[in-house]
Amino acid sequence: MRTSYLNFIQMKKKLFYVLFLFVCFAHAQECPNISYPLNGATNIPVDATVTWPAVNGINGYLISLGTTPGGSDIVNRQATGIDNFYKAPVGLPENSPIYVNLSIIQFNTIPRACTEISFTTVDVTTPPACTILLAPDNDAANVTVVTDIVWEYAPTATSYTLSIGTSEGGTDILDQHNVGNVLSYDPPEDLPQDLWIYVTVIPENENGIALPCREERFFTGAIDDPCKEEDPITGEIKSSGPEIEFPNLFIKCENSGPIAVSAEGEADGFRWYRVENGNELLLSQNRDFQITETGNYFLEAYNRIDRSGITLECPTINSFNVIPSGVATIESVAIRKLTAGKQATVNVTGLGDYEFAIDNEDGPYQDEASFYNIAEGPHLIFVRDKNGCGTVSRLIERGLKSEDFPKFFTPNADGINDYWQFIPPPENEKTAEVIKGNISIFDRYGRLIKQIDPKSKGWDGLVKGRPVPSSDYWFRAESISQQLIQGHFTLKR
Numbered sequence: 165m166r167t168s169y170l171n172f173i174q175m176k177k178k179l180f181y182v183l184f185l186f187v188c189f190a191h192a193q194e195c196p197n198i199s200y201p202l203n204g205a206t207n208i209p210v211d212a213t214v215t216w217p218a219v220n221g222i223n224g225y226l227i228s229l230g231t232t233p234g235g236s237d238i239v240n241r242q243a244t245g246i247d248n249f250y251k252a253p254v255g256l257p258e259n260s261p262i263y264v265n266l267s268i269i270q271f272n273t274i275p276r277a278c279t280e281i282s283f284t285t286v287d288v289t290t291p292p293a294c295t296i297l298l299a300p301d302n303d304a305a306n307v308t309v310v311t312d313i314v315w316e317y318a319p320t321a322t323s324y325t326l327s328i329g330t331s332e333g334g335t336d337i338l339d340q341h342n343v344g345n346v347l348s349y350d351p352p353e354d355l356p357q358d359l360w361i362y363v364t365v366i367p368e369n370e371n372g373i374a375l376p377c378r379e380e381r382f383f384t385g386a387i388d389d390p391c392k393e394e395d396p397i398t399g400e401i402k403s404s405g406p407e408i409e410f411p412n413l414f415i416k417c418e419n420s421g422p423i424a425v426s427a428e429g430e431a432d433g434f435r436w437y438r439v440e441n442g443n444e445l446l447l448s449q450n451r452d453f454q455i456t457e458t459g460n461y462f463l464e465a466y467n468r469i470d471r472s473g474i475t476l477e478c479p480t481i482n483s484f485n486v487i488p489s490g491v492a493t494i495e496s497v498a499i500r501k502l503t504a505g506k507q508a509t510v511n512v513t514g515l516g517d518y519e520f521a522i523d524n525e526d527g528p529y530q531d532e533a534s535f536y537n538i539a540e541g542p543h544l545i546f547v548r549d550k551n552g553c554g555t556v557s558r559l560i561e562r563g564l565k566s567e568d569f570p571k572f573f574t575p576n577a578d579g580i581n582d583y584w585q586f587i588p589p590p591e592n593e594k595t596a597e598v599i600k601g602n603i604s605i606f607d608r609y610g611r612l613i614k615q616i617d618p619k620s621k622g623w624d625g626l627v628k629g630r631p632v633p634s635s636d637y638w639f640r641a642e643s644i645s646q647q648l649i650q651g652h653f654t655l656k657r
Contacts, residue, residue: 195278203281210258210285211319213251226267226275231260254345259287274515291372292321295365297380306385309354310401321367329362357384390471391478404478406431408465417553418490422454431465458488489516489551494558505537516549564649572654575625585622599641606638
């Protein structure tokens with residue numbers, strides 16, 4: 165019995181050690197540096213693949229590409245999974261500065277932004293090369309009549325011209341239509357069934373078109389998706405899956421209650437899943453659902469259909485993320501004198517994405533945490549969570565004044581001036597406390613007789629339950645900006 169107990173204790177110790185290492189490792193993940201292209205590089209190909217060293221122990225990466233600092237006009241917070249590389253599907257704009265912002269996604273926390281880098285793409289001076297079909301494959305058979313036409317990216321191309329016909333060189337379905345800088349085309353009508361379909365895709369850019377490009381073909385067949393059927397009258401292909409619209413992002417504020425969500429639309433059934441470490445955990449099969457944790461989820465809505473006596477489910481999947489956010493904590497406000505006025509820089513911590521305003525809670529707000537050329541005198545700094553979790557503020561440059569403390573009090577229980585206490589200035593009504601710690605009270609001999617919390621009722625003139633005599637008393641207080649103020653007041657009985 166004793167041996168079993170000792171083994172149990174040793175197992176607990178080992179488990180604690182493993183968990184300790186896991187927590188330490190999970191908090192030690194550092195942002196990787198982009199390894200290609202290097203920061204400041206020039207003449208980078210427009211089909212470059214952005215790469216970076218892999219980071220172990222994280223959930224994945226987010227990448228944004230733009231043509232301005234912090235921009236995302238090319239791609240906005242695209243998830244790459246655990247792949248430590250990204251290639252823009254239709255390439256990068258030529259002869260342009262490209263700014264790259266990478267974030268790492270750690271467990272149960274907001275994505276951690278890494279240092280931005282930039283590079284410049286090459287000036288393209290030649291037409292692009294031809295491309296090939298990716299779907300359907302050349303000479304493919306039994307292709308569904310509702311197929312999309314998909315082709316491979318042609319490096320340096322900025323648009324594509326598409327022709328589709330039912331004979332070699334034919335254009336009876338689509339005649340030399342420029343579809344823009346995309347890599348797929350969804351025909352507005354179903355393709356004819358049991359026929360060869362001929363497709364020509366011609367890439368082009370400002371320097372010209374790719375010629376000659378070969379024509380490719382595929383053969384259409386019957387619809388084999390049991391969840392899709394053709395209307396016998398109109399010929400329209402209809403899906404048996406439900407039409408469900410659902411947001412792809414929710415914000416859960418720190419220390420807030422569950423988020424109530426509901427699947428809008430008609431369906432025979434619903435399933436809510438949470439994705440953890442690649443596993444799908446079924447949480448609920450009701451229309452309504454309570455989100456209690458951050459993470460990755462998906463909603464599966466389905467209709468039941470009968471095909472040859474067999475009941476099948478036709479699903480519609482809506483993936484969504486729940487990320488944390490919260491009210492900021494203002495750690496400090498650094499003040500620096502400038503030639504004209506002052507500069508105030510707010511240092512905050514928290515889970516959220518914050519913006520800043522000065523002197524007006526309604527804004528305007530800015531992303532930068534610094535304010536410049538501020539006039540002398542007190543000011544209020546406001547920090548607002550962009551995700552709606554709340555606003556905090558702090559008074560700066562106000563300091564403590566002698567008039568913030570009463571000159572006398574009369575603790576005779578008549579309801580008037582019965583307590584001596586710090587008087588918060590009116591401009592500090594909505595801000596954090598001005599005083600750091602407690603207020604110390606001394607008798608006329610310099611002996612400390614009382615310490616009071618500046619947020620309490622105040623001093624009632626008692627020390628250890630006994631009233632002290634009428635006299636002058638001294639106080640000392642320190643502001644959060646480390647300003648020390650001392651003064652005296654009179655106790656009258």
